[in-house]
């Protein structure tokens with residue numbers, strides 16, 4: 001039997017579908033207080049940029065992640081924009097971004113007038129390779145009083161954005177060492193990793209600032225939404241201020257002390273978020289069960305493996321990852337074809353950032369691992385409810 005058939009059959013032993021059903025990669029589920037909380041917003045008229053659910057949602061996020069302050073915003077990309085700005089990224093700076101990420105990470109760098117500088121990932125975490133980064137910076141940069149400078153472009157390298165890819169935590173400790181040595185700020189893109197932990201602490205706790213996304217395909221959703229998180233109270237206050245038009249609080253006067261942004265998450269979306277947060281522990285439990293079942297279903301198929309967290313990480317398994325061995329990498333498209341035709345959605349990795357037209361001239365290190373992963377990686381359906389309780 002060919003590998004595409006084996007993979008399809010393995011998925012079908014876990015994911016039971018009716019003949020005309022299509023199984024998406026990640027679907028939202030609203031089986032808690034979603035209707036109740038949203039109805040309350042409609043009944044009371046509190047649907048827009050202020051209301052009790054915004055404060056409640058922010059508190060729930062802070063409590064769940066252990067990060068001091070969470071600020072709810074319109075989406076993850078807007079959260080990244082402000083996090084980079086407050087992280088000190090300025091026009092003509094360079095920001096280190098993994099080549100293997102969703103485009104929002106690189107886009108946000110350009111919103112600040114800065115330039116993404118693409119770096120490689122490692123297979124153990126699917127995220128930034130801190131050891132390769134260290135030797136790269138040793139080669140191409142110079143440490144000065146004011147920070148790290150790229151000797152080839154003359155620009156300051158201000159920050160790095162580790163992305164917890166598909167929910168799997170980056171190896172943060174060695175990355176922190178690199179950041180300290182080279183005076184580089186860390187802004188964590190935890191858009192995909194709500195419910196993922198590194199050495200016992202929730203992702204998003206290490207960066208100067210970090211971000212979450214609540215887009216429709218993420219572990220929980222607010223329709224569209226995101227959050228800026230930080231353990232620095234001053235930055236937290238500033239983030240709230242800048243994302244709510246920088247208005248000085250007053251009962252009737254309209255005064256603003258910065259160029260601000262209207263990036264606030266509406267109360268009606270936050271209401272959805274509160275109901276989803278109540279469900280989160282259950283979703284996470286189901287997602288781990290699903291990953292364990294996939295693990296068993298795939299273990300005897302030669303030439304493939306399901307990505308599993310390294311010992312220092314506890315992953316939310318936002319999107320399960322199937323990796324083909326290099327020798328059968330050329331079968332990837334056959335696998336995608338076979339599964340999608342059978343009504344089971346699978347997807348390759350994102351096109352790497354340095355291959356997109358708008359970023360092709362940006363600086364980049366050798367990206368051999370990302371390039372290899374991008375050829376061999378397949379995301380498979382990962383919605384929590386795919387685990388049937390009777391199974």
Ligand SMILES: *Cc1c(COP(=O)(O)O)cnc(C)c1O
Nearest residue numbers: 075076077102104105191213215
């Ligand atoms: C989802 C996501 C974002 C933010 O996306 P929005 O759709 O703007 O909420 C940022 N980075 C990564 C890695 C993501 O997956």
